[in-house]
Amino acid sequence: MTLKYYEYSILSDASLFDNKLLLLRGISGSGKSTLAALIAKRFNFLHFEADMYFIKDGVYTFDATKIPLAHKWCRESTKKALKEGKSVVVSNTFTQIWELACYFEIAKRNSIKCQVIKCMGQFKNIHNVPESALDKMAYRWQDYIHEIEYHPSDSQGA
Numbered sequence: 001m002t003l004k005y006y007e008y009s010i011l012s013d014a015s016l017f018d019n020k021l022l023l024l025r026g027i028s029g030s031g032k033s034t035l036a037a038l039i040a041k042r043f044n045f046l047h048f049e050a051d052m053y054f055i056k057d058g059v060y061t062f063d064a065t066k067i068p069l070a071h072k073w074c075r076e077s078t079k080k081a082l083k084e085g086k087s088v089v090v091s092n093t094f095t096q097i098w099e100l101a102c103y104f105e106i107a108k109r110n111s112i113k114c115q116v117i118k119c120m121g122q123f124k125n126i127h128n129v130p131e132s133a134l135d136k137m138a139y140r141w142q143d144y145i146h147e148i149e150y151h152p153s154d155s156q157g158a
Contacts, residue, residue: 010035010117010150017043020087020112021078023103024119025094025144027137028129031121031152032091045087050074075102082110091119096142116147123152 010016022039024032033049040047053070054062074090081088094100100116107114125134 010148011038011042016115016117016148017045017087018113019115020082020110021103021107021114022087022089023094023100023114023116024089024091024150025100025116025147026119026121027093027095027134027141029121029123029125029134030119031123031150032093032119035117035119035150035152036089036091039089043087045089046077046081047089047091048074048077048081049091075106078103079106082106082112093137095137095140097144100144116144117150118144118147119150119152121150121152 016022017039022036022045024036026032033051036047036049039045050067050070050073051060051062053066053073054060071092074092078088078090090103092099094116104114
């Protein structure tokens with residue numbers, strides 16, 4: 001049976017935050033970034049996501065040709081922080097299991113616990129991702145058997 005959380009009750013489960021690495025996954029608009037920011041603030045985790053690579057001087061400027069560089073930056077930032085003994089939350093779409101694998105390897109090499117949380121909200125995505133791209137994400141989605149489901153409500157905002 002999959003463990004499920006509703007609203008922000010997920011923040012009250014202290015055992016989740018014993019993990020040094022949390023991976024938040026979901027399609028655009030699922031509440032990943034909002035939850036990651038709350039975890040970072042409340043539990044002193046560092047927060048990384050590939051989208052951060054595209055923010056320069058406070059302005060988000062997406063460039064599809066740089067997606068591989070953005071993910072490399074996210075992985076390297078995570079590795080560095082974990083080696084320094086910090087706790088990290090990473091929020092990316094991670095639509096397929098292979099996209100999680102490099103983070104599992106990072107956790108293994110650092111002998112730390114890792115938890116995957118699938119965000120299930122349905123909010124307006126903040127980066128204006130086209131509906132066709134959202135459909136493609138949903139089509140290629142693969143569930144991960146050990147993930148926890150998180151169901152935020154619309155009243156919480158994202």
